[in-house]
Amino acid sequence: MTRETFKIIFTYLLLCFIWGSTWLAIRISLESFTPFLSGGLRFLIASVAIFIVMRLKGISLQKDKLSVKLYLQMGFLSFVIPFGLVYWAEQFVPSGLAAVLFGVYPFFVAIFSFFMIPNEKIGIGKTIGMIFGFAGIVVIFSDSFSFTISDYLLGMFAVMLSGIMQAYIAVTLKKYGRHLNPLSMNFIPMLIAGISGTLIGLFAENTSSISLHEAGIFAVLYLALFGSVVTFTAFYWLMKKINVVILSLIAFITPVVALILGWIFYNEVLTTQHLIGSAFVLIGLLIANLYGIAFQKVKEIKI
Numbered sequence: 001m002t003r004e005t006f007k008i009i010f011t012y013l014l015l016c017f018i019w020g021s022t023w024l025a026i027r028i029s030l031e032s033f034t035p036f037l038s039g040g041l042r043f044l045i046a047s048v049a050i051f052i053v054m055r056l057k058g059i060s061l062q063k064d065k066l067s068v069k070l071y072l073q074m075g076f077l078s079f080v081i082p083f084g085l086v087y088w089a090e091q092f093v094p095s096g097l098a099a100v101l102f103g104v105y106p107f108f109v110a111i112f113s114f115f116m117i118p119n120e121k122i123g124i125g126k127t128i129g130m131i132f133g134f135a136g137i138v139v140i141f142s143d144s145f146s147f148t149i150s151d152y153l154l155g156m157f158a159v160m161l162s163g164i165m166q167a168y169i170a171v172t173l174k175k176y177g178r179h180l181n182p183l184s185m186n187f188i189p190m191l192i193a194g195i196s197g198t199l200i201g202l203f204a205e206n207t208s209s210i211s212l213h214e215a216g217i218f219a220v221l222y223l224a225l226f227g228s229v230v231t232f233t234a235f236y237w238l239m240k241k242i243n244v245v246i247l248s249l250i251a252f253i254t255p256v257v258a259l260i261l262g263w264i265f266y267n268e269v270l271t272t273q274h275l276i277g278s279a280f281v282l283i284g285l286l287i288a289n290l291y292g293i294a295f296q297k298v299k300e301i302k303i
Contacts, residue, residue, distance in 0.1 A: 008241050011234050016250055020257020022227040024265060025219045032216020034205040035087045038223075040197025043079060045224035047191040050183060053229075059184050070177050070185070075192030077169040082162040083193065084200075089162075092155035099255045100141050101159040103134045108167035109248040117175050117244075126245045129288025133252035136280030139273060140255060167248070173236065174244045182237040190228060249288055252281050 029038045054061070089098060107130060113120040177185065201207070238247055256278045262268040 004241075008238065011238055012242075012247075012250070015231055015234055015238070016253045017257055018226050018231050019250065020254040021261055022223060022231075023254070023258035024261045025223050025227060029216050029219035029223060032211055032213045033220065034201050034207065034209060036084070036197050036205055037201025037207070037210070038220060039083055039087060040194055040199070040201050041220050042194075042197075042223040042228060043190045044194030044198055045221065046228035047187055047194050049225055049229050050187045050190065050233075054184055054187065057183075059181055061184050061187060062180060066176060067180060067185075070173065070180065071188035072192075073169055073172065074185070074189035077165045079189055079193030080196045082165050083197070085158040085162040089155040089158040093159060098155075098159045100137050101156055102163045102251060103137050104160050105163035105167050105251045106130050106133070106245065106248040108164050109170055110245050112168055112171040113174075113244055116171050120174070120244060122245055125290075126243070126288045129249065129284040129286075130245070132284025132287060133249055133281050134284075136277040136282075136284060137252055137255060138277070139280060140259065140277030142273065142277075163251075170239070170244060170248065174239055177236070178240060180236070182233050182240075185236055186229070186232050190232075246288060249285055253285065256281050 026038070029042075032038075033041065053059075086098070086102075093101070110122050110126065110130065114122060173180075173185075235247070259268070259270065259274055259278070263270045
């Protein structure tokens with residue numbers, strides 16, 4: 001294993017763990033802050049941290065026309081609108097159902113890749129891997145499905161739209177954002193999200209329900225520094241190194257990590273159903289990653 005390969009695998013696993021832990025951190029932060037204010041402060045603090053690191057490292061902000069266009073697209077299509085849709089939807093849609101609906105993300109990454117980046121091959125291995133991963137998420141959260149569709153229709157649409165928008169911007173950045181620094185490319189988008197979320201929280205939410213606790217404050221800081229700065233910087237670094245469909249499969253792994261952390265820290269029950277679903281997710285991930293390697297080895301042997 002080369003040093004570069006090790007860095008890619010380590011970063012991928014780190015992303016899975018940190019983004020999986022953000023569900024727990026968000027839950028803790030909402031015990032102190034309202035939803036939009038929590039999200040706004042998270043990205044506002046993250047943008048300040050990124051700015052400080054940029055100054056220390058001497059990284060300049062790219063200001064060409066394409067970069068500015070991508071910053072604005074990221075700000076609204078990666079952060080403000082998708083996060084707003086999910087926060088709004090979770091008032092009506094059970095979190096398990098939301099996790100399943102957001103499973104459209106890898107599929108739409110594959111669809112957008114097919115039309116926008118022809119050389120980003122999808123292949124049968126990644127397709128089977130996505131199907132296994134999605135099936136695993138469905139199995140894990142199937143006990144959340146006792147509902148009437150008409151009651152949650154708008155919320156369900158909002159979660160799916162969030163996943164589709166995130167998929168579109170991911171593929172757009174893969175195609176047009178190779179020149180952007182993985183750190184600086186997050187500064188303007190997170191600043192936009194931070195200001196927007198904070199203003200919405202202060203003027204549109206019930207701020208009288210805010211009750212500051214140490215745990216809530218630390219949770220927001222964790223979400224800002226690790227759940228935003230580290231993860232999104234690592235995500236866009238990885239985007240330049242590996243297939244974007246493989247990268248999108250993180251969306252199937254994070255709920256599994258969240259389940260395990262909920263079991264450890266909140267004494268939540270891990271059922272056989274959860275374990276079977278998690279196994280499906282892991283099998284899907286292995287198939288998506290290893291199929292191409294195995295197929296290439298077979299071709300080499302035949303030659």
